[in-house]
Amino acid sequence: MKNKLMISIHYFCLFIFCSLPVLAYSQAPKNSVYEVKGQAIDSLSKQTIPYETISFALNDSKNVIKRMACDINGKFTCTFQQPGHYIITFQSIGYQNKILSADLKDQNHLINFGKIFFPKSSEKLNEVVVSAVKPLVSVETDKIIYNADADPESKTANVLDILRKTPLITVDSNDEIQLKGSSSYKIQINGKSSVLLSQNAKEVLKSMPASSIKSIEVITNPSSKYDAEGIGGIINIVTNKKKLQGYTGSINAGTSTDNGFNSGLYTAAQIGKLNFSINYNASYQNSRYTQNDYYQENYNDNTNRYLSSAGRGKDSGPSQYGYGEASYEVDSLNLISFSFNRYQGNFFYKNNQLTEVRDINSLLTQSYDNATSDKYTYGSTTANIDYQKSYKKPDELLTFSYQIDYHPNNSKNLSDVLRDSTLLNYTPQAIYINDHSHSTEHTFQADYVNPITKVHNIELGVKTILRRNKSDTQYQKDDVEQPNREDNFNYNQDIYAAYTTYHLKLKKIGFKTGIRVEHTRTDGKFVSNNTADFDNHYTEYIPSVMLSYQPDPAKSIRFSYTQRIERPGIWYLNPYVNDADPKNISQGNPKLNPEKSNSFDLSLSHFSSKWNVNLDLSYSASHNSIEGYTKVIDGISYRSYDNIGSNQYYNASFYGSLTLGKFFVYANSALRYRKIKSSQLDIQSGGWGENSYCGIQYSFPKNFKFYMNGSYSLSPAGLQSKSHSYYYTSLGVNKDLFKKKVTLSISGRDVFWYNKKSTYISQDVNFYRRSDYYNPGRCFTVRVSYRFGELKERVKKAAHGISNDDLKAGGSSGSSK
Numbered sequence: 153m154k155n156k157l158m159i160s161i162h163y164f165c166l167f168i169f170c171s172l173p174v175l176a177y178s179q180a181p182k183n184s185v186y187e188v189k190g191q192a193i194d195s196l197s198k199q200t201i202p203y204e205t206i207s208f209a210l211n212d213s214k215n216v217i218k219r220m221a222c223d224i225n226g227k228f229t230c231t232f233q234q235p236g237h238y239i240i241t242f243q244s245i246g247y248q249n250k251i252l253s254a255d256l257k258d259q260n261h262l263i264n265f266g267k268i269f270f271p272k273s274s275e276k277l278n279e280v281v282v283s284a285v286k287p288l289v290s291v292e293t294d295k296i297i298y299n300a301d302a303d304p305e306s307k308t309a310n311v312l313d314i315l316r317k318t319p320l321i322t323v324d325s326n327d328e329i330q331l332k333g334s335s336s337y338k339i340q341i342n343g344k345s346s347v348l349l350s351q352n353a354k355e356v357l358k359s360m361p362a363s364s365i366k367s368i369e370v371i372t373n374p375s376s377k378y379d380a381e382g383i384g385g386i387i388n389i390v391t392n393k394k395k396l397q398g399y400t401g402s403i404n405a406g407t408s409t410d411n412g413f414n415s416g417l418y419t420a421a422q423i424g425k426l427n428f429s430i431n432y433n434a435s436y437q438n439s440r441y442t443q444n445d446y447y448q449e450n451y452n453d454n455t456n457r458y459l460s461s462a463g464r465g466k467d468s469g470p471s472q473y474g475y476g477e478a479s480y481e482v483d484s485l486n487l488i489s490f491s492f493n494r495y496q497g498n499f500f501y502k503n504n505q506l507t508e509v510r511d512i513n514s515l516l517t518q519s520y521d522n523a524t525s526d527k528y529t530y531g532s533t534t535a536n537i538d539y540q541k542s543y544k545k546p547d548e549l550l551t552f553s554y555q556i557d558y559h560p561n562n563s564k565n566l567s568d569v570l571r572d573s574t575l576l577n578y579t580p581q582a583i584y585i586n587d588h589s590h591s592t593e594h595t596f597q598a599d600y601v602n603p604i605t606k607v608h609n610i611e612l613g614v615k616t617i618l619r620r621n622k623s624d625t626q627y628q629k630d631d632v633e634q635p636n637r638e639d640n641f642n643y644n645q646d647i648y649a650a651y652t653t654y655h656l657k658l659k660k661i662g663f664k665t666g667i668r669v670e671h672t673r674t675d676g677k678f679v680s681n682n683t684a685d686f687d688n689h690y691t692e693y694i695p696s697v698m699l700s701y702q703p704d705p706a707k708s709i710r711f712s713y714t715q716r717i718e719r720p721g722i723w724y725l726n727p728y729v730n731d732a733d734p735k736n737i738s739q740g741n742p743k744l745n746p747e748k749s750n751s752f753d754l755s756l757s758h759f760s761s762k763w764n765v766n767l768d769l770s771y772s773a774s775h776n777s778i779e780g781y782t783k784v785i786d787g788i789s790y791r792s793y794d795n796i797g798s799n800q801y802y803n804a805s806f807y808g809s810l811t812l813g814k815f816f817v818y819a820n821s822a823l824r825y826r827k828i829k830s831s832q833l834d835i836q837s838g839g840w841g842e843n844s845y846c847g848i849q850y851s852f853p854k855n856f857k858f859y860m861n862g863s864y865s866l867s868p869a870g871l872q873s874k875s876h877s878y879y880y881t882s883l884g885v886n887k888d889l890f891k892k893k894v895t896l897s898i899s900g901r902d903v904f905w906y907n908k909k910s911t912y913i914s915q916d917v918n919f920y921r922r923s924d925y926y927n928p929g930r931c932f933t934v935r936v937s938y939r940f941g942e943l944k945e946r947v948k949k950a951a952h953g954i955s956n957d958d959l960k961a962g963g964s965s966g967s968s969k
Contacts, residue, residue, distance in 0.1 A: 185231050186256040190265030192226040192242065194272070200226030201270060204244040210236050224290070229760075232256065247272055288816070289319060289764045289809060294664070294698065295371045296320065296757070296766060301392070306362035309899070311389065312354060313882070314362045319766050319807035320370050321387065322822050322843030322865060329354065330843060331385055332372060332770060332805045332822060340388045341475065341493060360473055361404060361416050363937060364431050366390045372768065373712035373753055376651040376666030376696045377599075377611055391431060391475055392418065406935030410928055411438035428478035438468040443907075443926040444505075448789070450919050454512040456787025459735065465503030472496055487540045496531035506574055507735060509787060520578040521570045524732065529562045549601045557593040567732040584628040585732055591621040609655040611666075619645040625728055639728040640679035645719070647672050662700040669693055676725065676742050686742050692717055710755040720744040720778055724793045738791045745795050749774035768805040774798070779871050781833060784919040797871060800827040819846040826868035833871070835916055841868035855888035876911040897935045905929035
């Protein structure tokens, strides 16, 4: 049954993938379709007016039957299913309103107004509240935008669920995120990063309701203004900043059958020149038990030839996330803005594992039952202040920014080999490891933007990041302190950077180039053993080039080249030996160097109100990549990291969507081929990987919306590892009540599977290891949200700010390899 369903999901994704272009091009206007189009133009400057709001009424009625917005180039196209005399009202802040009429008849299916000129308002306009139909996907010169607030599923889903539907991003059933098939990327919130998002991205994003965000921006080719790290690019999550002039807010709560609870509050207001908004969410998770099986064969060890292990465990714990921002407009040219975000989680995990060791003749030589309990307390607090100076020349800006990020990460681990009947040839012991870790990061930044002319633009900037990391670990064995196993490790990293970019934008051609210089100073000190101290200094020059061609506003072709680096995070560097699991021991490597990659990218896009297609082809290579590796000695697995990899990636990413009236279908897929080798380990590996996600949405009468999604993923082989395919399904319905003030949502995840199996394999010429995990599958969620108040104007904030996206993270990072 499972295999058939998995195959069905896979072929459904492939069917959607293959049929979208055909369906899209087949949507030529038919006799039953009536169409109105045009373009909004400033009558004085002759520039286009983006996002002008357009309302349609039928036969002089005051009841509006459709509302929409022009695209970024002022163009609009609207279709109707019946003929008639339509009254069209145009509204845009700063311009005079205009009313036109269109007679659509059987003999006249298309009315093209061409360029419609709008004079600017000669007097202050009365405030008009309008609503517009926002496209789900839009594109700009250097990024693709998924407008989450236009997605009906956002009312019941979390941000990680919405990422599954975002162009070029895929999320597998284990919640691991990839951008263009790569795990090398950085995540930001409102253009700013925090240490937490490089360490616990998927946990943070699962705690954020999708209703709290406005859009997700995918920047696949970061220019020189961005930090030099991350081959795949940048994922920027833009939170809701409701319109102001008064107050607004919303509250929500939900529960699920996997013992999960969540609630949230959003509010925004204006007091004089002070604007602010606050978003807070809390959740609690108490999952079902999971099962795990482990098998290992050591080819060169006759005594410890076979090792098998089976156990069950569960996790639970609360988490909370909050984000806020405020701005004070001193005058029309000076703006001060402030933002903060805070995440805190407590994670409890307990597991019982029975392990047996057999010799080459399959005779039992050793066995023990190990009970473990882990407690993790982690979180992050980030605060940011910006001062922005504007000039009389439009878009000329000078910005000064400061950011502080504090990130505690404490853990307590108890591993107790039980004194019971399963014990054979193993000394019972209880190991207690208590680790107190934290990092503090200070960032100073200055940016200057000068649009020399309408065609030429330059950007300059300098940046300094000062990181202070500390880890203090105590080790006890059978309630006795082990001073020789304690670890007090301090790690400092200072980065000094400067960048410049030049942007040339003609009517159809765009060119952007730049260079970034980064000097890094690192040092590590060990309180208990100063002979292991280290320091490392290096300077990197990072060029970037992008060329784009836009034959018309809906189509674009982009080519880019960039060089990127990845610095190892403290997870990879800390040399502490973790032997809580006596058969699986891990240790960091403080001598790691940053890895460098070259990346080439070609992207073709077509975005319109009906159908969207984006095809991205890329190639990247690195010759000193940081890779995890495993060695098996006397039946014990030892894992660490080193610069031993040589990687080549060939990637093709596709996104397509089609809107047919109230029906919406989409597909998101990445196909990747990886070649990896290590001369140090004498290993060469590679293969194909795939991530596909597709789904449908349909809007029923009376504010009912239905959606259904499915995904399939397969990771390419690593240096010593490979994994089996994953699958994921979801469906749901939501309904707006009480004039859309209340939304009731019901959804189901993996309804056909109570448990789901995932498999990981590691092997080389010396050993074979297989791990099988049986995780909870079927889950239903109910969520209710209520919106109140009304605001008219956005929270203002600096156009430029701090974004630290340079660390290669480890552990549960959403951006680790």
